[in-house]
Amino acid sequence: MESKGISKAVINRLPRYYRYLGVLMDQGIERISSAELSRRMNVTASQIRQDLNLFGGFGQQGYGYNVAHLYEEIGKILGLDKSYSLIVIGAGRLGQAISSYFGFEKRGFRIEAIFDRNPDKYGGASIRGTRIYPLEDLKEYLKHNRIDIAVLTVPADSARAVTPVIVEGGVRGIWNFAHTDLDVPDSVTVQSVHLSESLMQLSYKINH
Amino acid sequence: MESKGISKAVINRLPRYYRYLGVLMDQGIERISSAELSRRMNVTASQIRQDLNLFGGFGQQGYGYNVAHLYEEIGKILGLDKSYSLIVIGAGRLGQAISSYFGFEKRGFRIEAIFDRNPDKYGGASIRGTRIYPLEDLKEYLKHNRIDIAVLTVPADSARAVTPVIVEGGVRGIWNFAHTDLDVPDSVTVQSVHLSESLMQLSYKINH
DNA sequence: TAGATTGTTAATCGATTAACAATC
């Protein structure tokens, strides 16, 4: 869809732009200059203009950017105009936290099923209305359901073990919370959230 | 302690080195060359040697690196030889997930108290033995307890509201899970985990 | 029109990779 060759650094910044623009909209602000946005976000105005221009001229000389328009455009770039089917693998506390968070659903990320080695263990085999299936049914489930994203909230070993099943099942992306890297073909994207590494980075910064 | 001026990119990689070295130790591997580690981690050997050398010569020409020694040294650099007192603010599912995760405690991150606007709501006012206090007691609590790290698992508004109290209370670092940036003095470090931004990045990558 | 602010090119800065001498 949009141009290739966008650097990872820029992609990482897009959701933050999106967040700030959402706040501006809530505040009823209709237009914003790169200079003003730079003040709020603590980045340079130059960088904002560079970043946004990679995707096309969203601004207007002498005026700035229309907040609502830019918000919508960045949303499209991020793929938030589409909706996604998700499954969560691992019904532990973290899996429950993610499964029951409303914010994702609001943005079109629909959690369709939860899988766990031991489904009976967790709250009557459903979390906020989403059914928990035994992990051994995953393969069969993916044969009959088109799933875009699998969320992994299981231990590292299980995550590696389940990955081939997920890949085989046609999932396009893996949101990985396990403390391991995953081996997948190029057709599948892995986005990892390594909480323990984040905490270690904090520990480093506190000490230096 | 260690030299200043280490780039953010390097700091972000350190925990990953640490993780891989831990795995090597579990596998009983005693020595490793930058070339072999580079193969496993999918980074260049050059980068590994550059990174490690910022902190001193941990390797030995013709031999490589001693796994156990390097593991310990990186642990020290990350501050994992020390122990930290934590409080979790927000006893929702995410707060519960973090409070009940054993892995952090194992590394010396002790959760000493949990705070919530409504402590009675959650499992008999304690989570895995850690007591849940009402949020209004936070200020007083911090007067009597030296806390290193505050974990924020509350909504954005509450996170911003509670931040001055935390800062005033002498906390050194904030592990922020709220969907907002936080304004703190230089003496306090904020490490943010923006889950929704991570999911948006995944969404972008799936589509491009 | 004059003023403001973008889009975009050029300059700078920083991070990664390559190369190789030092040395175990």
Add this chain to the structure above:
DNA sequence: TAGATTGTTAATCGATTAACAATC
């Protein structure tokens, strides 16, 4: 010693910032 592999400098690459002409 010869071989292996680090430590470290130099070269390259990429990302950020500065500058300013284009234009609304």
